[in-house]
Amino acid sequence: MALLPNRNTQTAEAKAEKKAAEDDVMVREVDEAVRKDQFENFGRTYGRPLLGLLVVGLLAFGGYLFWQSQQEQAMEQESETIVAALDQLQAGNLDTASETVAPLVAEGEGAVKASALMLQAGAAAQSGNSEKAAELFGQVADDADAPEAYRGLARIRAVAVRFDDMPSAQVVEQLGSMAKPGEPYFGSAGELVAMAYLDQGNTEKAGALFGQIAKDDTVPESLRGRARQMAGMLGVDAIEDVDEVIEELSGPAGQAPQAAPQGAQ
Template sequence: MSDTDSFIEEVTEEVKRDKLFAIFRKYGWIAVLGVIVLVGGASYNEYAKSKARVAAEAAGDAISAALAVEDAQARADALGALDLAGQPRILSDMIRAGELHAVGNADGAVAALAPYVADATLAPVYRDLAVLKTAMLGAANIDAQARIAMLASIASPGAPYRLLAEEQIAVAQIEAGQLDAAIEGLRAIAEDGEASQALRRRAVQMIVALGGDLTAATDG
């Protein structure tokens, strides 16, 4: 290779480097920003997880402390006074409803659950539970037919508490004097493969108590 060719090649390489550096100076900040975003995003994600974990632990400790109180009414008051939001608030109110019912305040129990029963946007695992507990805790003050209608809304296939709702529907039907319908519903529970052994056993016991036919039913 001649000196001229070598010189041209060196100049060409130098021009390429200059262009590369120019591009880096012009657009390099984008790559740097991308790295910062990635690192920052990962850090924030970990921070958010840690913050959520700490908040959940604090809420759990607060609920546990409220439940450590010996008197049921005092437990209900302590739970109601907690400064909670989201899932911890829902859990606290569900427990508080049970405590209020334990001291004979069925109306208070139903009132504690009412916001969740009325919230159509709430996840079914919470809303359906609120409906189920309302029907159970408020049974003394809610007409049997009203309870049946209420429970039917959470007894559809795939609903999280379908079988428990069906059991409570049978209880309400017995109260309303609809014995044949109750026995039929209980038999369906006893034959349902998704029912727990305890639930199937209760269904069979109720069928027997009502004088129903156990031919098709099983306690597994």
Template sequence: MDAGRAMSDESIFREVDEAIRQDQLKVLLRKYGLLVLGGAVAIVAGVGGYKFWNYWTAQQASDAGGRFVGAVTLLRDGKNAEAIEVFKSLADEGPSGYRRLARFRLAAVYAKDGKIAEAINIYDKLAADSGLDKIQQGFAVIQAATLRLDDAPFDEMNKRLKALAVTGNPWRHSARELLGLSAYRAGNRAVAERYFNVMLGDQQTPANMRRRAEMMLSLLVQSTGAPAPAGN
């Protein structure tokens, strides 16, 4: 076989091979074409849906933000009842972030209006909300405990606050002060002194809290004439 014939045969084989490949492709397209097309549409729809979801959530957040600011303005204007209705609506139906923010604000309004039980109920639920971070949960615990200070027995306050009073917790200063005050109210002088002394021993205790701790220790000493022994 001469070279020209060999090259011709190779060309034919390549053409036949290419034709077979094309036929196979046609078969694949006939068999899977709708699935391929459907997959492409699904991808496009997925991208479009994702973009729409982002737009929708952003729009919802924007609307909720406007309503939240409007409610704050109502509060500033003394229209508490109207503000409460907006906060309630956001707390029930708003985007997750604004739901929680509205609940915090609603609890604060209730507390200011003297609706202590309602405020504590909201704060307790926020404290147990796993969707909040530890700082936000701790804030809710502190707020509820502050509202309970005048009425709650020390055991209840200790249960609420003990976990926050440990070294390193960002809410330890408030927790220690509340526990000291609660112990003082309960007549548990040793525990009260211990917490106030711990506050003074913590270099990061805020200056205003440090002054109050010093004042309480001075009051305790004046009432009995001598520091109490360390206690639990």
């Protein structure tokens, strides 16, 4: 005959479980109360500073977006100004072209200012004022804020517009470091330096430099052609591919070469 569970034992176990459940509820309530109190203390201590930081961050982000928008609008306006000046320059309105970009020269920076100065220098050169053109090109060449590509080109143009009046030694001094294979403006700088060597009577250096230009695939073909002719006149063989040169001189399918258009270099 099986023994029945002791009722007193069951009652004790039930009370123990109930007590444990009540204790667990009490612990959770106390924990939540402590957490709430800590949160309120944290909010009272750090709430306002954090809110202030959040507001400052939002204002800063909004200010950045506004500044970026203003920058983009300014860049669009500057681009439109330069394009308008180029149109005037191509139309032969040299003074109007220079006046159009005058505000960019006065207030612009970096590439914008350099572009405006280069345009004004080009207008001065076209009008025959080589002295003013050289001065404006020189400003770009000496501007540390201008991109290096602009500075190099401006330095070459400054020498080119007054080449006839410059001592040959000065040409070599100013462009000698650029007249080397691998340099960005090797062809243009090298041609001017080689001509300066000719003025000095140094045909050996001139011929060697013309030969290097003629063999450099990175140099425009029109410039390579001139260099090839000059090198040949100075006794330097600058022809690597005879068939290619013959094809260039005779035109496609062996046709006779056509006359160069007037003004072509």
